[in-house]
Amino acid sequence: MNSNISANNTAMNSTKKDKKVIAKKPIEAIVEAPIEAEPEPTATPVVAPVVAPVAPVKTSFQEEASATMAQLSAIQDAVKAAIASLKELEKRHKREVKDARKRRKRNTKTADSNGGDEDDNASATGKATRGPCVFTTPIPLDANLAVFLNKMPGEMICPKDITHLVNVYVTEHNLKDKSTIKPDAAMAKVFDIPSGATTTHRDLQRKIYKIIKDKL
Numbered sequence: 001m002n003s004n005i006s007a008n009n010t011a012m013n014s015t016k017k018d019k020k021v022i023a024k025k026p027i028e029a030i031v032e033a034p035i036e037a038e039p040e041p042t043a044t045p046v047v048a049p050v051v052a053p054v055a056p057v058k059t060s061f062q063e064e065a066s067a068t069m070a071q072l073s074a075i076q077d078a079v080k081a082a083i084a085s086l087k088e089l090e091k092r093h094k095r096e097v098k099d100a101r102k103r104r105k106r107n108t109k110t111a112d113s114n115g116g117d118e119d120d121n122a123s124a125t126g127k128a129t130r131g132p133c134v135f136t137t138p139i140p141l142d143a144n145l146a147v148f149l150n151k152m153p154g155e156m157i158c159p160k161d162i163t164h165l166v167n168v169y170v171t172e173h174n175l176k177d178k179s180t181i182k183p184d185a186a187m188a189k190v191f192d193i194p195s196g197a198t199t200t201h202r203d204l205q206r207k208i209y210k211i212i213k214d215k216l
Contacts (some may be wrong), residue, residue, distance in 0.1 A: 135160045139215035148190045157210055167201075168206060 138156035146153040148164045170176050175183060180198045183191065191207040193199055199207075 139212055142211055142215075144190050145211055148186060159208070163205065164211065165209055166204065 033191075046123070136158050138158045140154045141151055141157055143153040145162070146155060149162070149169070151157065169187070170181055173184060175187070177182055179200060181200060182198050182203060183193050185195075187193070188195060188197075191199075191204065191211075193207075
């Protein structure tokens with residue numbers, strides 16, 4: 001039994017010695033090799049076509065002058081054509097006025113001849129003939145109205161002409177504004193219009209008749 005114990009001790013001692021004898025190997029660090037990145041694909045540069053600059057077309061002075069003269073010539077031709085059209089229009093207007101006067105004269109002669117026949121018929125039947133129109137019968141001018149119309153007092157003039165002369169006065173003195181008449185001091189005094197008041201053509205006719213009615 002003692003031998004067994006000694007044998008066990010011997011074995012344990014030998015085991016300890018063996019453990020001491022075994023040296024530990026150093027652990028090598030594992031270094032990973034760097035991973036190389038794949039190169040990115042490079043884009044192929046697109047080469048734009050080279051366009052040669054277009055040089056501006058230069059015109060000579062003679063060419064520009066000729067073009068300007070052509071434009072002026074065209075304008076001149078247009079003006080001549082317009083003047084010719086205007087002259088033709090003026091001639092046509094004169095012809096129309098002349099024809100209208102001829103027609104008026106013929107109508108007047110026809111009316112006079114018919115009037116003579118009516119007078120003869122009236123005399124034959126014993127009926128009274130129509131007297132002259134009051135608007136075409138001359139009357140002596142009132143003193144104030146004569147001075148206003150630049151006439152002599154008592155001068156014989158028909159009411160139709162008096163109205164015409166008054167209208168001429170209004171036009172020459174710029175007294176008419178559309179359908180309204182703004183009389184000046186001289187006109188307001190003759191026709192008894194309040195200062196600053198306005199009148200119309202119809203009212204003016206009444207005022208003229210008021211002045212001349214005693215002469216008719």
